[in-house]
Amino acid sequence: MIEYKDKMEEGFDPEENMDLNLQVQVIPKEQVDEEQLKEFIEFFRAGYDDRWVGEEYFRNVVMKNSTELLTMRKEGKLVAAFNFDHHRITDIAVNPEYRGSGIGVKLFQEAARHDPKSWITIAADAEGMLATVTSQGLNYLPVEDKNQMESLFQEGNGTRDNYQVEVSEVEIPWLAARLQEKGIEHSDTFIASSRNKSLHGPTYWQLLFQNQK
Ligand SMILES: CC(C)(COP(=O)(O)OP(=O)(O)OC[C@H]1O[C@@H](n2cnc3c(N)ncnc32)[C@H](O)[C@@H]1OP(=O)(O)O)[C@@H](O)C(=O)NCCC(=O)NCCS
Incomplete structure (x- = not known):
């Protein structure tokens, strides 16, 4: 069972994202299990399209260097995510089906709120x-x-x-x-x-x- 570090525990205001009904979670890298890793791989593969680094590189380099991930879900579906290596956002994408409605901006707002030095x-x-x-x-x-x-x-x-x-x-x-x-x-x-x-x-x-x- 993954223990998510929920933004609400950190004073996250759920009202903020009510318009898009997005659930935000920050997940320390150590808590990412294989099932979730597979979900991220498919998510970033689709999001990055021909800029995708490939599964092997993602698993062995990107995730090895990762410190935490932030996800945004809508009714359980992963619609946006980014990966942190300390203060650096290394991978960031919005699900192609959900682009053009302000979610990219919300992702960066969450990054800045979670880590003002991002x-x-x-x-x-x-x-x-x-x-x-x-x-x-x-x-x-x-x-x-x-x-x-x-x-x-x-x-x-x-x-x-x-x-x-x-x-x-x-x-x-x-x-x-x-x-x-x-x-x-x-x-x-x-x-x-x-x-x-x-x-x-x-x-x-x-x-x-x-x-x-
Ligand atoms: C870039 C990305 C995060 C934008 O997500 P999004 O949810 O569509 O963005 P938003 O709806 O929040 O739009 C943000 C702003 O950028 C503009 N914008 C977004 N995509 C754009 C595009 N392809 N061309 C020009 N402007 C664009 C929007 O018009 C909006 O402008 P505004 O704030 O002045 O209204 C998304 O397209 C994505 O995940 N791309 C793939 C990831 C990628 O290529 N990563 C590698 C980069 S090195």
Whole structure:
């Protein structure tokens, strides 16, 4: 029997998600059993589609480095989830059938509430995820200082030993415009990072966003 660490025990306000009737649970990695692991594998496989890392990598690397997972269910069905490695959100997805109704934003709101220091790296071409993390209801901002990026990577199980990054400028005018809608001035140029031993190879540029407390 899995003992879930229920958000309600931590002062989670169930009213908050009443409109979508979502049940939120935080599950320490140690409490994830094989049945639940299989559910997560199918969930992230469908959610990530051709960006999916594969079952073996998910089991032996992603879950090995995981510290906890957060799930959102609607009538028992898993509709959204993310995985934490300490403060880093390493995998995050909304079930494709439930996209476009604000659940992505709610996921990031839960991440910020559960861990005010939460952060995520997002591929510079992952427009849907970049659009989501910069939504009006969220307070995640780009971290563009190389040393700051490296010290965040140094905190994680999965990146502690290969925390060094290369940085490069990437032009994303629509993202700057989106930040400006929230009153945040930013040039069209963002500093993206790439880690040498990243799963995706050295040319995989990603932006780092961290919640601002
Ligand atoms: C990205 C993702 C989490 C968005 O979930 P969602 O529930 O559809 O998002 P929401 O309905 O909360 O929308 C969030 C905002 O992003 C925008 N958005 C979402 N997907 C978008 C897309 N594909 N293109 C452009 N904008 C998009 C929405 O219009 C909304 O904007 P608003 O806040 O200004 O209204 C979901 O599409 C997903 O799980 N994608 C697969 C995961 C993935 O690819 N991960 C790898 C990234 S490196």
